[in-house]
Amino acid sequence: MAVYTHLAAEDLAALIAAYDVGELVSAKGIAEGVSNSNWLIETSGKDGHGARFILTMYERRIDTAYLPFYLGLLDHLSARGCPVPATIHDRDGSLSREIDGKSVALIEFLPGVSVDRPTPGQARAVGAALAQLHLAVSDFPMTGVQTMGLAEWDRLINSCGHDGLAQIDPGLPEIAFGELSHLAAEWPAGLPQGVVHCDLFPDNVLMLGDEVSGLIDFYFAAEDFFAYDLAVTHAAWSFTTDGSNYRPEIGSALIEGYRSRRSLSVSELAELPTLARGACMRFISSRAYDWLHTPPDALVTRKDPMAFVRRLQFYAAAGQRPFAS
Ligand SMILES: Nc1ncnc2c1ncn2[C@@H]1O[C@H](COP(=O)(O)OP(=O)(O)O)[C@@H](O)[C@H]1O
Numbered sequence: 345m346a347v348y349t350h351l352a353a354e355d356l357a358a359l360i361a362a363y364d365v366g367e368l369v370s371a372k373g374i375a376e377g378v379s380n381s382n383w384l385i386e387t388s389g390k391d392g393h394g395a396r397f398i399l400t401m402y403e404r405r406i407d408t409a410y411l412p413f414y415l416g417l418l419d420h421l422s423a424r425g426c427p428v429p430a431t432i433h434d435r436d437g438s439l440s441r442e443i444d445g446k447s448v449a450l451i452e453f454l455p456g457v458s459v460d461r462p463t464p465g466q467a468r469a470v471g472a473a474l475a476q477l478h479l480a481v482s483d484f485p486m487t488g489v490q491t492m493g494l495a496e497w498d499r500l501i502n503s504c505g506h507d508g509l510a511q512i513d514p515g516l517p518e519i520a521f522g523e524l525s526h527l528a529a530e531w532p533a534g535l536p537q538g539v540v541h542c543d544l545f546p547d548n549v550l551m552l553g554d555e556v557s558g559l560i561d562f563y564f565a566a567e568d569f570f571a572y573d574l575a576v577t578h579a580a581w582s583f584t585t586d587g588s589n590y591r592p593e594i595g596s597a598l599i600e601g602y603r604s605r606r607s608l609s610v611s612e613l614a615e616l617p618t619l620a621r622g623a624c625m626r627f628i629s630s631r632a633y634d635w636l637h638t639p640p641d642a643l644v645t646r647k648d649p650m651a652f653v654r655r656l657q658f659y660a661a662a663g664q665r666p667f668a669s
């Protein structure tokens with residue numbers, strides 16, 4: 345469920361009238377997603393032939409001071425031919441508006457569905473689309489500080505504490521604190537970097553068959569290593585959901601697809617095992633924190649941190665093997 349706010353039909357119609365997109369025809373709440381409220385909006389379109397958009401209301405997690413960065417990034421990537429929804433600007437040229445004291449933005453609707461069990465062809469396409477993003481940000485003029493880096497993983501795990509982590513799984517405290525020390529000692533420096541997605545899970549990719557039709561949800565985008573973004577995507581795509589089985593054909597296809605568009609340097613390749621362990625730690629830390637802090641009556645379904653502990657254990661044992669060509 346991801347419609348946290350009720351918007352009256354009259355308010356929605358007035359909001360849509362602030363854009364040059366035709367008149368409001370329908371607005372349907374979208375069930376997927378956890379952070380924001382989203383509606384699929386249909387209008388009569390500028391030419392009277394109908395048009396579809398996504399209306400997002402920013403509810404939690406997102407500091408709206410950063411909206412010009414997130415929405416500007418969508419426009420930048422879309423203008424460079426990436427399958428990313430452009431922001432619809434209102435009649436005054438603004439990227440976002442306010443309604444009921446909350447910020448909203450209207451963005452392009454992209455077709456496609458998110459896959460649960462990707463094929464190698466789909467993984468190759470996702471790898472290539474990720475590389476295309478990495479090339480396209482080279483002249484993006486803004487920068488976004490990485491607020492979900494090592495220091496934040498450390499803070500989140502420490503705020504869960506030994507006992508909190510042990511409630512999730514008796515083995516988790518030792519694994520989490522041990523891994524934080526390992527990563528603090530081994531985290532690389534000086535790899536090629538730019539503004540990267542940082543959360544390219546299957547539910548943030550829309551596909552039509554083997555083609556990527558949409559890359560969405562850039563609200564964790566920040567300045568970081570390109571290879572870290574590839575590692576996040578590898579960890580998110582190449583395993584069964586519970587992390588218990590690595591799917592080598594998916595991992596290899598993803599890396600192959602990426603390398604078809606952007607080459608990886610010797611240092612980037614050498615650091616992928618450490619970056620993949622970091623990617624796992626990033627989702628262990630946020631999921632463990634949410635596991636312990638989400639009220640039982642919250643609308644959000646908690647995600648299992650242990651699914652990323654299993655991935656972490658895989659990467660720690662496998663070394664360079666998942667990334668060898
Ligand atoms: N530009 C878009 N085109 C088509 N569908 C979209 C678009 N943006 C979001 N959606 C739909 O809305 C859902 C939730 O969006 P998302 O940005 O992932 O929300 P959240 O940040 O709350 O996780 C997606 O799973 C997708 O179905």
Ligand SMILES: N[C@@H](CCOP(=O)(O)O)C(=O)O
Binds near residue numbers: 379561
């Ligand atoms: N992908 C993260 C959670 C981030 O949520 P999103 O719905 O905004 O992508 C995870 O799986 O832990």
